[in-house]
Amino acid sequence: MRVTHAERDRITEVLREAYAEGQLDEEEFDERLGQAMAAKTRGDLEPLVADLSAVPTSAATSAIGARGEPTQTERLWAMGGHLSGYFVSLLGPLIVLLVQGNSPYVRAQAFQALNYQLNILIAMAVAPIALWLIVTIPIYVLMLVGWIVLPLVAGASTLLGSNWRYPFTYQIVKDRRTTR
Numbered sequence: 150m151r152v153t154h155a156e157r158d159r160i161t162e163v164l165r166e167a168y169a170e171g172q173l174d175e176e177e178f179d180e181r182l183g184q185a186m187a188a189k190t191r192g193d194l195e196p197l198v199a200d201l202s203a204v205p206t207s208a209a210t211s212a213i214g215a216r217g218e219p220t221q222t223e224r225l226w227a228m229g230g231h232l233s234g235y236f237v238s239l240l241g242p243l244i245v246l247l248v249q250g251n252s253p254y255v256r257a258q259a260f261q262a263l264n265y266q267l268n269i270l271i272a273m274a275v276a277p278i279a280l281w282l283i284v285t286i287p288i289y290v291l292m293l294v295g296w297i298v299l300p301l302v303a304g305a306s307t308l309l310g311s312n313w314r315y316p317f318t319y320q321i322v323k324d325r326r327t328t329r
Contacts, residue, residue: 158253227258
């Protein structure tokens with residue numbers, strides 16, 4: 150089965166912990182990190198962490214996972230991050246990020262929700278300024294429909310365990326853990 154971004158993120162985190170604890174030298178860390186980024190199947194990832202003894206087995210096990218999917222709790226938190234935008238806009242994804250930010254899956258989805266809410270907030274603020282143009286009225290309506298529909302789709306998608314990415318969304322806030 151093909152490797153997901155969440156699985157790569159988990160393996161990367163395990164490798165970083167092993168490097169920080171001195172289990173891997175810089176050259177071996179770089180080599181394994183490159184192999185993790187190039188991995189196509191879960192079988193390609195397993196040998197990268199199999200010999201790392203000081204890494205807790207739960208971290209290594211959760212890195213691969215039985216089916217490589219996020220847990221039910223992670224999926225619920227990720228869904229909450231997407232749907233909370235209806236009630237508290239940017240605050241919802243931020244709270245999810247603060248409470249469950251250690252999970253790579255929840256973290257990635259919280260950043261997606263946060264960026265989407267930021268994009269919508271900026272677009273809704275700019276749209277009334279340009280409202281005198283006829284063309285902006287249909288765009289404003291499309292943005293409103295998107296704000297209603299897309300978080301619902303994102304919530305359902307994350308509840309099923311997939312990595313949702315909002316279309317036409319500029320990534321204003323980036324995760325420093327994954328962009329190093």
